[in-house]
Amino acid sequence: MNNNITVKSTLEEAYLAQESVSVWSANSKKAYRRNIKLIAEHMKSVGLEPIIENVTYDYGKKWLKDHYGTFQPSTLNQRKSTIPSLFSHLNNEGIITGNPFLNLEIEDYSAESHLSKDLNLVELYQVYKAAHELQSEGVNVLAPILTDIYTGLRSTNLKELKVNSLDHESSALNITLDKMEVNFQEEEKRINSKNREGFLPLPPKAMSVLVESAEGKEPEDALLYGLRGKAFANKQMNYIVRKICEHLGWIIKTSVTEKEGVNTGSKITKTDKYFTPHGLRYSVATIFHDMGVEDNAIRMLLLHSKKTTQGVLSRYFRKDSREVKQLRIAQLLLETVLETALEMEEKFNVEMDLESIYEQLPVAFENQKKNAYYINVFKDDIIRFTFSRKMEQMLSTTTDHSNSLFHTAEGINVAPTHSMAPIYPYQQYGLQPTGYPMAPPQMNYNYPPQPPTGHYPPYFYGPYAKK
Structure with missing residues (x-):
């Protein structure tokens, strides 16, 4: 270990000293360097010098707050892991004591989604009906539910929608998700290969609901809002779907009492009908596939890469493309049935x-x-x-x-x-x-x-x- 490393050393200096005695692969080194660079850049952005002694638990919470929702929990966990590894090494060398990022918990809001069931047409109609019933009672669920029924957008996409995302001329949503990666060797930024910008059609009734909900708002205002009227964030869709499930009896709440008869709270039981927001994504993909929609059109809807296309997707999202036409037809038929x-x-x-x-x-x-x-x-x-x-x-x-x-x-x-x-x-x-x-x-x-x-x-x- 470099004897010149102290608590006043920069993260980059400390990491390079650790790397010099490591047996990591070239790819691992590249990833760790990138993570150190990203954290150092964030520290500068909040007014902190990127040195070892400034990496505290309070800073860790600030880092998490600023990044949670913009990136997937798995990505954040991967980036976070570099700091505990570095600080563990510094502890072993006697340079510091403690490991502030080690106890930083990143809740994976998407973990449950992979276990979600998909809904058949009967169940999807029950969700559609429940959304209308709750909306009539003053519970704000209709716009988010209709949007997700016909597009299957992830929560990370839904929260990025603005009023100006509505394409009035074409009855559609303009989707933009900018995720930037910083190369450790260069200061320039480049668009991540997972970046997706696109155009997703909407059926007329769903479009009319969104247009009505956007009335009186500024172009940069959020398009969707949660149960309490706050602009959409990552967990808002989870709360809305849970509200739908409670309304349908797909979640059952029972009081929990101790032997003395004192009520100590409630127990939530999920029935086999229970689903998560990701279930709507599964459902629209399955229903459209069964209708006869081509796979590339479904990939477009789900913001996946078109199988036969690489690189920029501008041609892929032409408003008059074969894929868009098929999605319009499938959405119109599904909306007509519901x-x-x-x-x-x-x-x-x-x-x-x-x-x-x-x-x-x-x-x-x-x-x-x-x-x-x-x-x-x-x-x-x-x-x-x-x-x-x-x-x-x-x-x-x-x-x-x-x-x-x-x-x-x-x-x-x-x-x-x-x-x-x-x-x-x-x-x-x-x-x-x-x-x-x-x-x-x-x-x-x-x-x-x-x-x-x-x-x-x-x-x-x-x-x-x-x-």
Whole structure:
């Protein structure tokens, strides 16, 4: 060890002295040098000279506070590990006592996400419905939930969204995530290869909710807010999803009492329906894959690298690209199913058979690719199918006696004066309830066939319209 190293030595000097007696690989040395450089730069930015004696537990907490959320916990743990290693070496050399970074705990908010279940269409609708119910009660969950249902964005991306992230012209979000790495040998900064800048479409109802929530805010204000009205941070989505799970009974709270009968708090039990924010990411990827969306489009949605593209992704995110068009179609179909199911339940107290409808989504996806106005036909189909199923259920519970005869006020049986007509003769193929064969549909709609397009017809925007 260099005998000139003291508590007044810089971190870089102390590290290079440690490295000179190490047996680390070249890659390890490069990583450790980078970590030392980053911490030294941070110390300078907060007014501290980057010397050994200034690395205290209080500084460690400041370092963590400034970086937590900007980087993944695994990245922070890797960077932090260099300091305990260096200080352990300095302790062994008798230069210092103590190791302030050793007890610095970095909570991994993403650890649970890898265990999250993905939601099927029925469960996703329950989440969609719960978000609307909570929003109507004044609980601010709708905008974040809708955004994540259709994009699957990570919490680190959601918290970066600003009001000016909304692309009003194209009904989309502009995503920018800048992570910078500093090369230990050079002062210049370069963009990390994991950097992603992109354009993600949004379906019309979700877009209208975001536009409404952004009203009255400045362009640089946060787009999303948590349960208490504060700008989005890393754990806000966890709290929102937990609130949804509590509302649905997917988390159960029970009081815990001791033998004396004193209530000592509550115990939380997670059912097999419980999910984390990452579950929405799994769900949208799975549903879109089952629809027939190409893998590269799903990679784009998840901000993964396009398999056949390297380097800058500017061409990858063209607003009229094949991937964007496919995502628009898939989002529009999913939103139509969820919104129609909610309308049917709220207005008519009728539940849709979402499992059967899910099986038809690949066909609907192909039809929508060929004709941008097919969505009208699709919505008409699922409404007719739902009412037809309901009638079938009602008829199946009717007795044979009441089916064949009607009763007068005097109790005399009389034959019905009308004949039973087929239910919904214009039922589309693929959504036929059993027992009721339907005639082929007469495709005489009030609109002419249109060529495929990457944009929604104007009347699909509902309350959201270009200004």
